[in-house]
Amino acid sequence: xxxxxxxxxxxxxxxxxxxxxxxxxxxxxxxxxxxxxxxxxxxxxxxxxxxxxxxxxxxxxxxxxxxxxxxxxxxxxxxxxxxxxxxxxxxxxxxxxxxxxxxxxxxxxxxxxxxxxxxxxxxxxxxxxxxxxxxxxxxxxxxxxxxxxxxxxxxxxxxxxxxxxxxxxxxxxxxxxxxxxxxxxxxxxxxxxxxxxxxxxxxxxxxxxxxxxxxxxxxxxxxxxxxxxxxxxxxxxxxxxxxxxxxxxxxxxxxxxxxxxxxxxxxxxxxxxxxxxxxxxxxxxxxxxxxxxxxxxxxxxxxxxxxxxxxxxxxxxxxxxxxx
Amino acid sequence: xxxxxxxxxxxxxxxxxxxxxxxxxxxxxxxxxxxxxxxxxxxxxxxxxxxxxxxxxxxxxxxxxxxxxxxxxxxxxxxxxxxxxxxxxxxxxxxxxxxxxxxxxxxxxxxxxxxxxxxxxxxxxxxxxxxxxxxxxxxxxxxxxxxxxxxxxxxxxxxxxxxxxxxxxxxxxxxxxxxxxxxxxxxxxxxxxxxxxxxxxxxxxxxxxxxxxxxxxxxxxxxxxxxxxxxxxxxxxxxxxxxxxxxxxxxxxxxxxxxxxxxxxxxxxxxxxxxxxxxxxxxxxxxxxxxxxxxxxxxxxxxxxxxxxxxxxxxxxxxxxxxx
Numbered sequence: 117x118x119x120x121x122x123x124x125x126x127x128x129x130x131x132x133x134x135x136x137x138x139x140x141x142x143x144x145x146x147x148x149x150x151x152x153x154x155x156x157x158x159x160x161x162x163x164x165x166x167x168x169x170x171x172x173x174x175x176x177x178x179x180x181x182x183x184x185x186x187x188x189x190x191x192x193x194x195x196x197x198x199x200x201x202x203x204x205x206x207x208x209x210x211x212x213x214x215x216x217x218x219x220x221x222x223x224x225x226x227x228x229x230x231x232x233x234x235x236x237x238x239x240x241x242x243x244x245x246x247x248x249x250x251x252x253x254x255x256x257x258x259x260x261x262x263x264x265x266x267x268x269x270x271x272x273x274x275x276x277x278x279x280x281x282x283x284x285x286x287x288x289x290x291x292x293x294x295x296x297x298x299x300x301x302x303x304x305x306x307x308x309x310x311x312x313x314x315x316x317x318x319x320x321x322x323x324x325x326x327x328x329x330x331x332x333x334x335x336x337x338x339x340x341x342x343x344x345x346x347x348x349x350x351x352x353x354x355x356x357x358x359x360x361x362x363x364x365x366x367x368x369x370x371x372x373x374x375x376x377x378x379x380x381x382x383x384x385x386x387x388x389x390x391x392x393x394x395x396x397x398x399x400x401x402x403x404x405x406x407x408x409x410x411x412x413x414x415x416x417x418x419x420x421x422x423x424x425x426x427x428x429x430x431x432x433x434x435x436x437x438x439x440x
Numbered sequence: 441x442x443x444x445x446x447x448x449x450x451x452x453x454x455x456x457x458x459x460x461x462x463x464x465x466x467x468x469x470x471x472x473x474x475x476x477x478x479x480x481x482x483x484x485x486x487x488x489x490x491x492x493x494x495x496x497x498x499x500x501x502x503x504x505x506x507x508x509x510x511x512x513x514x515x516x517x518x519x520x521x522x523x524x525x526x527x528x529x530x531x532x533x534x535x536x537x538x539x540x541x542x543x544x545x546x547x548x549x550x551x552x553x554x555x556x557x558x559x560x561x562x563x564x565x566x567x568x569x570x571x572x573x574x575x576x577x578x579x580x581x582x583x584x585x586x587x588x589x590x591x592x593x594x595x596x597x598x599x600x601x602x603x604x605x606x607x608x609x610x611x612x613x614x615x616x617x618x619x620x621x622x623x624x625x626x627x628x629x630x631x632x633x634x635x636x637x638x639x640x641x642x643x644x645x646x647x648x649x650x651x652x653x654x655x656x657x658x659x660x661x662x663x664x665x666x667x668x669x670x671x672x673x674x675x676x677x678x679x680x681x682x683x684x685x686x687x688x689x690x691x692x693x694x695x696x697x698x699x700x701x702x703x704x705x706x707x708x709x710x711x712x713x714x715x716x717x718x719x720x721x722x723x724x725x726x727x728x729x730x731x732x733x734x735x736x737x738x739x740x741x742x743x744x745x746x747x748x749x750x751x752x753x754x755x756x757x758x759x760x761x762x763x764x
Binding site for chain 2: 216247
């Protein structure tokens with residue numbers, strides 16, 4: 117079977133060939149710009165990989181992989197609008213480079229173009245994939261809303277947080293793998309197991325992201341640590357630190373976070389000291405490992421050969437056990 | 441066969457039963473608010489009417505009608521964002537009542553919910569309808585982009601204008617009728633004829649809208665005349681007046697439109713005098729009538745009884761020959 121890198125390279129070639137050429141150029145040129153910015157192409161690659169595990173049909177699977185990538189980019193474009201983010205992957209975001217209107221409308225058309233890609237899938241796969249995809253797309257919108265809600269919500273529980281990252285991140289990874297499996301004629305049981313595998317892996321992946329933001333090697337992660345702390349983002353680590361602070365009548369964390377006189381570096385340092393006091397890192401690592409375990413539980417049940425299961429295990433390492 | 445009013449009433453009941461009830465409420469409550477604002481429910485009613493003309497299956501057609509209404513409302517929500525419109529149908533727009541983020545995300549989820557509705561359609565209709573719908577959704581996005589382009593485009597031709605209103609308005613009316621016909625087991629030929637009928641009718645309808653904005657009876661139209669002139673909107677009338685002004689080296693129109701000292705009432709009055717000079721109203725009426733004729737040409741070819749054709753003719757009167 118083909119390696120992840122080989123599948124990714126194949127997808128990137130397919131994506132390049134799919135560059136939008138039609139009019140109106142003020143609609144499609146921004147789409148091309150954003151799609152070319154890059155990223156890991158993780159979701160389409162996972163779709164193709166899942167397909168490889170069963171009956172490989174890479175060429176047929178390409179439109180589905182492209183649909184997933186279009187959808188993912190639609191969410192990024194609109195999320196950037198909502199977050200007022202100036203930069204994405206080192207490039208100017210769409211609403212900054214063009215305008216708010218361009219970002220809204222180009223995002224919209226990408227979402228519809230994703231469905232157009234899906235229409236290239238033949239029966240008996242089409243309707244099944246259409247339903248997985250649509251359910252997922254709704255969930256991703258819901259996840260984004262929960263994330264927006266967190267900004268003004270005073271208490272966010274662990275469960276709230278896991279639910280949010282599941283909807284916002286995991287379900288699309290899971291749907292990508294399930295769709296690949298469906299196209300590979302996997303049994304419903306295997307397709308569902310792969311969904312569960314990726315769903316839990318996605319949660320572990322996101323928690324790892326939160327951990328790396330505090331404790332990652334700056335050179336490997338590629339950004340200064342503590343960004344989430346500076347933005348006062350409700351990550352799993354912050355939620356737990358705030359919960360334990362409240363339980364211990366400890367007002368120090370709130371004080372640091374709201375202290376406008378404190379510079380960012382000192383704010384991060386002070387916050388990490390509180391994290392240390394409450395053993396937040398080890399809490400987050402345990403939580404991450406729990407979801408990785410759920411992921412592995414699904415993996416072992418798959419009716420796949422051991423060498424194929426090993427590929428999935430290496431995927432876990434690749435996505436989660438990274439950047440230390 | 442059921443009357444347009446009866447079909448509309450049935451759809452409104454169906455829409456009320458479909459009120460979103462789930463979480464997150466900050467996502468779905470704004471959707472409900474916007475859907476409840478109302479409007480004529482023209483597109484879903486046309487879908488049901490087209491279905492009645494062939495083998496009526498109103499209950500089965502309802503999810504498709506709802507999909508069209510969701511899609512239409514998605515476009516209105518995002519168009520209001522792009523136009524920075526404070527009011528829609530006498531109610532506060534979504535981004536004004538809630539926030540830009542709510543308007544973007546609620547629009548997004550409505551677009552996906554429209555596809556979820558479509559998934560309730562059975563084969564052999566589903567894939568065919570999915571394709572008509574998706575093609576149309578892309579065209580509507582393109583139409584909105586052309587409309588945005590007009591704001592900064594110095595020269596807009598008649599053809600540019602017709603193309604824009606066709607994409608922005610007509611194709612969704614046309615797709616609605618075609619989908620209704622498909623669900624009624626109409627032949628491909630009849631479904632296409634009905635599409636052509638509604639497509640041209642939609643253009644006539646939009647030109648009539650432009651005419652009424654200048655010459656409509658204030659009491660019947662429900663708004664002060666001249667709104668398009670005040671906003672310097674590139675309607676068919678304005679495009680022709682600008683073209684003829686240029687041809688005649690007549691700078692008066694440009695002078696009036698750019699005169700900030702002129703109050704709105706005087707601006708409208710002065711512009712209408714120029715329209716009078718160049719016989720703009722009769723030009724626009726001729727253009728409208730041309731598209732109505734195209735519409736009628738398609739109508740006569742439909743393999744329908746005369747009484748059913750009479751229903752379609754009454755639709756033309758209802759939509760275009762109105763509000764004088």
